[in-house]
Amino acid sequence: MTDSVRNVVVGRVVGNVVQAGSATVIPPEARPTAVAGLPPPAVFVGRENELARLTAALEPGGSEAVLVWSVGGLPGVGKTALAVCAARQAVAAGWFPGGVVMTNLRGYDQANQRLTASTALAGLLGALGVADEHIPPEVEDRARLWRSLLADRERMLVVADNVSDPDQVVPLLPGDSRHQVLITSRHRMAGLDHTRLLDLDVLDVPDAVRMLAAVLDISNPDDTRAADNPVECERVAQLCGGLPLAVRVAAALLVADPERSVADLAEALADGRHRLRELNFDGSLAVRAAFDLSYAHLDPDQARLLRLTALDPGPDVGLDTIAAIADTDRTTALRLIRRLRAAHLVQPGQSADRWRMHDLVKLYAAEKAAEDPDHDRTIVRMLDHYLATVTAAGDSHGEVRVGTEAVRAVDAERANLVPVIDLAHTAGHPGHVVALTRALTMYFDLRKLWTEWISTHELALSAARGAGDREAEATLLVKLGLAHGQLLRTEVAMACFRAALPLFRRLGDRVGFAEALNRLGVMFRHTGRSRWAMACHTWARDLFREAGDPKGQLGALHNMAVLHRRLRDLDQAAALHLECLVLCRELGPLLEGRVLDQLGVTYREMGRVSEAIECHRRNLRITEAVADPHGNALTMATLAVTYRVADRLTEAVSCHLEALRTFRAFGSLPSVGQVLKELGATYREMGRDDDAVVCWAEALRVFEALPAVSAGAVADRTRRDLAALTAEVRTPPAASRPGPAPGSPHPTAPG
Structure with missing residues (x-):
């Protein structure tokens, strides 16, 4: 280049430099930028905490360590709606003067429809005004150009929607945290550096109802179906599981059919077999389609x-x-x-x-599972696993191995036990229905799950009869009678035991016959027919002895001892209890503890109070050692009465209240009523008649609520005692209960 030729360039150089003295280079027409690229707002309800957290994170001056916020959650949970709403608020606040760009990476579409990082960068560069011919072909070069352009821009927000893995988004990240990136993904982006995760849960029922109502109101302000049918709207929200996409589909179905009631929609959704089919609006809004994309991934x-x-x-x-x-x-x-x-x-x-x-999601996956050729074998594997888990919790004597890992394993599955038996029934596996139910009896007894006990045994009884399994039918009748007896449904229990007797006789099962006979004797005792009760127990004892069944013999002897005590033959009762203790040596501590407790009651009635207290305390040590809270409460309740007889009233009240807390926690209403009755009696001994009235009034309410023939007599006695005491202290039961003396326990303390 000579001194006489000097280029004077005005404008941006594009292409070759022209060495021709003064030259004006006219660049291609500038491409407009597109940095206000947020979609229209969607109906957005709830999420106040998440929105506030996300929006605040976008404010200038935040943590330099955080470059990316990743909003995660299951399909249809509202990730994009939250990200867009937060972005709008941040832009409106002026926090991103460089603008905002949004790209949908379609990470869960079919493989050939997903955006690669390279394609996404081309779109982002175009949004910043870079012409197509100036966008490099390689992804690395595009990423460098993208970061270079961002370095020269004011603060900018990038929203990357539907990211399926970090590789899709890493090339899109700015070079520093001055700019911010919001991404949404169905996956947790745990492998992405400088990223803070925000997992989005479903809406709670009130917010889901608000969303349903908002869509209806926007579509037609005169539509009052949501306001007029709050209960039905809650039902729809519950059936949608609070999933915003499902709620939006439900709302669209109502908008499309103004004559359709919310109750009709709720009824259509109630059938789980067809719920996903119902949650579909013309194919454009469909829950199943959203799940399909995640499943395919x-x-x-x-x-x-x-x-x-x-x-x-x-x-x-x-x-x-x-x-x-x-x-x-x-x-x-x-x-x-x-x-x-x-x-x-x-x-x-x-x-x-x-x-x-x-x-x-569970309905969707279960639909897919139903198509598997090994569907039935899978169910059998599951039933076998539950049966093995439950069986492991018992010992060779049919008692629960209390306090062991095996029992804790069953505790962990407690909420699944009844549904699993229901599944075995509906799936056509009656053998598993019967086996699981029989194995669970001892656990139901340990945890006092009377309702679960009865529902499963009724189902198993039907299965056994359908299969012609008379042995199982007879055994289940006895176990079913036991549960009804615990709820004081005496006549129902007696009917079960009586129905079992001829079945055992035809089977030639002398032990089973003796068990039913012994249990029937207990019901006779409860109904005041002592002669019949003694005959049943004596016959059962003899049959158990002949069969060499020590546990059965123990049960019959124990019941005979209790009956002798009721008949005031206390010496014979004590002798039988001591005979039971000898048998207990080979049967384990739980049975020993139960015998000790009843021996203590007999000693108490014999006036041997110190020995009675020692028996109760020995049983407390056993129940504590084997972690049997219900058994512990039974002993506490018995010890409380013994303390009252010994005039140790403060200790008696303490034991009453501790037992009451446990029985309430277990939902053992008969025991709750009985302890309240005894606590009232102890308060009377202390001169706290007002507190006694409160206890007896509450006990009466408990007994009156029990759907049992035997509870009627208990309620009548309590009613008479309460009336007499109320008249004596002239305090109506409905009166406000007085506060307890300072430092003394209150009858309602357990809550």
């Missing part, structure tokens, strides 16, 4: 585990059960379930190593 092993786990009918499922259902080892099951957790298709359950699914 799983590898075969993950998809299989999702399908099979959905077959468990409980509210959540343990890892050991998942491994058994999938016929795999625990380590593999945990690895796969964690991948499903990362995809927000399962969530942690109520305790460690337990997992749950959203109701609609």
Whole structure:
């Protein structure tokens, strides 16, 4: 270049430099930018805390360590709606003068429809005004150009929607945290650096109802269906599981049919077999379609585990059960379930190593599972696993191994026990219905789950009869009678025992016959027919002796002792109790404790109060050692009465109240009523007649609420005692109860 030729360039240089003295280079026409690219707002309800947290995080001056906020959650939970709402608020506040760009990476579409990072960068560069011909072909070069342009811009927000894995979004990240990135994903972006995670849960019922009402109101302000039908709207929200997409579909169905009632929609959704089919609006809004995209993103092993786990009918499922259902080892099951957790298709359950699914995800996965050729074999594996778990909790004498890991394993599955038996019934496995129910009897007895006991035994009884299994039928009748007896349904219990007797006789089962006979004797005792009761117990004892059954013999002798005590033959009662203790040496501590407690009652009535207290205390040590809270409460209640007889009234009240707390926690209403009655008697001894009135009034309400023939007599006695005491102290039962003396326990303290 000579001194006479000097380029004077005005404008941006594009292409070759022209060496021609003064030259004016006219660049291509500038491409407009598109940095206000948020979609129209969707109906947004609730999420106040999440929205406030996310919006505040976008404010200038935040943590330099956080470049990305990742909003995660299951399909249809409202991730995009939250991200867009937060972005709008941040932009409106002036926090991003450089603008906002949004790209949908379509990470869960079919593979050929997903945006690669390279394609997404081309769109973002175009949004900043870069012409197509100036966008480099390689993703690395595009990322460098993108970061260079951002470095020269004022603060900017990038929203990346539907990201399926970190590789899709890493090239899109700015070079510094001055700019911010919001991403939404069905997966947890735990592997993305400088990222803070925000997992989104479903809406609670009130917010879901508000969303339903908002859509109806926007569509037609005169539509009053939501306001007029709050209960039905709550039902729809519950059936949608609070999933915003499902609620939006339900609202669209109502908007499209102004004559349709909310109750009709709720009824249509109530059938779980067809709920996903109903949650579909013209194919454009559909819950199943959203789930399809996530399901297609799983590898075969993950998809299989999702399908099979959905077959468990409980509210959540343990890892050991998942491994058994999938016929795999625990380590593999945990690895796969964690991948499903990362995809927000399962969530942690109520305790460690337990997992749950959203109701609609579970319905979807169960539909898929029904298509598996080994569907029935999977159910059998699950039933076998539950049967093994329950069976392991018992010992060779048919008693629960209280305080062991085996019992804790059954405790963990408590909410699943009845649904699993129901599943065995509906799936056509009567043998498992019967086996599971019989194995669970001892556990139901330990935890005093009378309602569950009765419902499962009625189902198993039907299954046994249908299968022609007379032995199971007879045994289940006895167990069913036991549960009814515990609820003071004496006549129902007696009918069960009487129905079992001829079955055992035809089977030639002398032990079973003796068991039914012994239980029938207890009901005779409860109804005041002592002669019949003694005949039953004596006959049962002889049959058990002949059969060499020490546990059965113990039960009959124990009942004979209690009956002798009722007949005031106290020496004979004590002798029989001591004979029972000899048998207990080979039968375990639980049975020994029960005998000791009743021996203590007999000693108390004999005036041997110190020996009675020692018997009760020995049983307390046993129930504490084996972690039997209900048995402990029974002994506390008995010890309380013995303390009252010994004039140790403060200790008596303390024992009454402790027993009352436990019985209330177990829902053992007959025991609650009885303890309240005895507590009132103790308060009378202390001169606290007002508190006694309160206790007896509450006891009367409990007894009157019991649907039992035998409870009527107890209620009548309590009513008479209460009336007499009320007249004496001239304090009506409905009066405000006085406060207790300072430092003294109040009868309602357990709550």
